[in-house]
Amino acid sequence: MTLPPLPRPRTLVHPGPARPVRIEHLHAESGRHARLALAPGRTLHDALVEPLLALGMPCASLTILGGRLERLWYCVAEPDPSGARVAMYGPARDAGAATLIFGNATLGRGPHGRPMVHCHATFVRADGEVRGGHVVVDRSIAAEPLPALVTSLDGFELRIAVDEETRMPLMRPFAPARRRGAPREAAHAV
Amino acid sequence: MPSKRPQAALPLPPEGIESPGGAGSTRGIRLVESGAMGRVAYARIAPNEDLVQGIEKLCVAEGFRHAFVRGALGSLVDACLATADGGCRAIAGPAIEVVSLAGEVRPQPDGSLRAALTGVVADTDGRVHGGPFVAGANPVCVTFEVTLEEWLPATS
Numbered sequence: 001m002t003l004p005p006l007p008r009p010r011t012l013v014h015p016g017p018a019r020p021v022r023i024e025h026l027h028a029e030s031g032r033h034a035r036l037a038l039a040p041g042r043t044l045h046d047a048l049v050e051p052l053l054a055l056g057m058p059c060a061s062l063t064i065l066g067g068r069l070e071r072l073w074y075c076v077a078e079p080d081p082s083g084a085r086v087a088m089y090g091p092a093r094d095a096g097a098a099t100l101i102f103g104n105a106t107l108g109r110g111p112h113g114r115p116m117v118h119c120h121a122t123f124v125r126a127d128g129e130v131r132g133g134h135v136v137v138d139r140s141i142a143a144e145p146l147p148a149l150v151t152s153l154d155g156f157e158l159r160i161a162v163d164e165e166t167r168m169p170l171m172r173p174f175a176p177a178r179r180r181g182a183p184r185e186a187a188h189a190v
Numbered sequence: 191m192p193s194k195r196p197q198a199a200l201p202l203p204p205e206g207i208e209s210p211g212g213a214g215s216t217r218g219i220r221l222v223e224s225g226a227m228g229r230v231a232y233a234r235i236a237p238n239e240d241l242v243q244g245i246e247k248l249c250v251a252e253g254f255r256h257a258f259v260r261g262a263l264g265s266l267v268d269a270c271l272a273t274a275d276g277g278c279r280a281i282a283g284p285a286i287e288v289v290s291l292a293g294e295v296r297p298q299p300d301g302s303l304r305a306a307l308t309g310v311v312a313d314t315d316g317r318v319h320g321g322p323f324v325a326g327a328n329p330v331c332v333t334f335e336v337t338l339e340e341w342l343p344a345t346s
Contacts, residue, residue, distance in 0.1 A: 007280045009329045010267050011238045018236075025233035025248055031339055061232065061261030061337035076316045077265050077285035077331070086237075087265065087285035087331055093316065102290045102310075104263045106335050118335065120263035122289045122310045122318060132289030132312030151260055151337060153232050163333070165237065170333040172234045 012086050016164040026173040032057070032152040037145035038064070045137040048148070049115045052107055057152040064103035064121065067146040072098035072123060073136035085167045092136050096126025100146065103135065108158030108171045116160045118171055228340035229254070235334040241266065241288075242325035245305045245336060249295045256341040259307065262291035264334030269311045271321030278324050285331035287312045290320075295338070 034055055038047040052060055075089040103121030110116035119135040157174045231252045235244040249257055265285035270278050293307035310320045 006278060006324060006327045007268070007270055009240070009270075009327050011329065012267050012284065012331065014237055022236040022239050023233055023244060023248055023251065024236075025231055025251060027229045027231040027252055029229055031227055031230040063261065074316065076312055076314055077283070077287055078314050079284060087283070104261045104291070106261060106263065106337075118263060120287055120289045122312075130318050131316040132310055132318045133287055133316050151230055151339065153230065153337070156232075158232065166332045168332050170234070171335055173232050 014086050014165045015084060015167055018165050024172055026156040026175060028152075028154045028156070032154055034150040034152070036062075036148045036150055038142050038148055040070070040142045040144050040146075042141065043138050044119065044135065044140045044142065044146075045117050047142060047146075048105065048117055048137070049107065052150065053115065055152075057150065058107070058109065058115065059153040059156070059158045060107045061151045061153060062105040062107070063149045064100060064105060064119075065147045065149070066100045066102060068143040069098050069100060069123075069146075070141040070143040071096065071139070072100070072125075073139040074121075074123075074131070074133035075136060076133045088168065089134060092139065093133075095123060095131065097143065098126060099124045101130070105135075105137075105148075106158060106171055108160055110160045110169075116171075118160075223343050225256075225341055225343040228342045230260075230340070231257075231338045233336050233338075235264070235330050235336065237331060237333075238267070238329050239334075240326050241328040241330060241334060242305050242307055242323050244330065244334065245293075245307065245338070246295060246303045248336065248338065249303050249305075252338075252340075254295065254338065254340045255297050255303070256343060257295040257338040258341055259291060259293045259295075259305075259336060260339050261337035262288060262309075262335065264288055264336075265331040266311065266334075267329045267331045269319070270324040270327035271311070271319060272324050273321065278327065279319065279321065280327075281311060281313050281319050283314060283331060285314070288334070289318065294341070
């Protein structure tokens with residue numbers, strides 16, 4: 001039997017210079033875990049950041065297991081009509097009182113060390129339609145405690161900065177500086 | 191470098207637990223594998239790298255022989271999901287967001303590593319599509335963030 005051919009993957013060209021390292025990675029010797037109940041009545045950003053900073057976990061990867069939200073806002077990625085980027089987030093969409101099915105989030109640091117969360121999830125909108133996208137965590141509010149499993153990323157940092165190649169803000173891993181003022185080591189390259 | 195972390199929180203049963211083999215398809219496959227979690231790796235995969243092979247390359251670079259995907263989010267140029275009849279379904283971007291992902295990496299009999307990943311993607315209108323990701327046909331669009339936990343099977 002002959003299988004149909006796979007679609008030919010497209011190689012997109014982004015507007016900025018491509019960094020030669022295509023997979024930047026770091027590891028911790030062991031995982032440190034926590035189980036959170038994300039507090040209802042607060043934004044997902046605050047419900048996630050506050051307990052993790054209190055636990056000494058400024059960089060972490062989370063699985064959000066599901067639950068009801070009072071309000072969920074999300075974006076999807078669309079081609080950038082201006083052509084300045086290959087793709088960018090469209091306007092925020094209101095999913096209403098949605099039910100989360102499954103989500104993943106990463107906690108890192110933005111400019112000036114401010115905690116930042118990147119979250120994608122699958123959910124059921126208030127109208128019953130299943131949708132997915134980038135969750136707007138500072139506008140979305142849980143209606144009940146949302147269970148989440150946290151893996152702390154110890155010994156290195158995740159930082160969000162605008163990427164030259166894609167012109168989009170994104171998270172990358174950095175090894176810690178050995179001393180104050182020393183240049184940060186780049187993550188290992190593949 | 192393999193992790194120095196002590197292995198095997200639980201001892202394996204004397205001969206493992208194997209399927210009775212009635213259905214044939216699982217004969218000889220170990221149904222229970224005891225072990226322990228080891229190192230935790232985080233990676234940012236850049237545009238045009240394949241999602242499935244990118245995760246395999248990450249394991250090669252980190253020296254992981256077995257791993258579970260723990261956190262994963264990012265975007266694909268277009269998505270290609272396998273269908274039950276052996277074909278695949280293409281979802282056109284850019285960009286397609288990966289909104290749920292589960293999977294593992296295991297060594298093959300020839301020593302190569304293979305990632306098996308299933309998940310849900312959202313298209314440019316937020317509609318969702320699910321299935322196994324086809325290796326070589328899911329190039330990253332802007333970025334892909336992945337956290338892997340190394341799995342250390344107990345040596346019997």
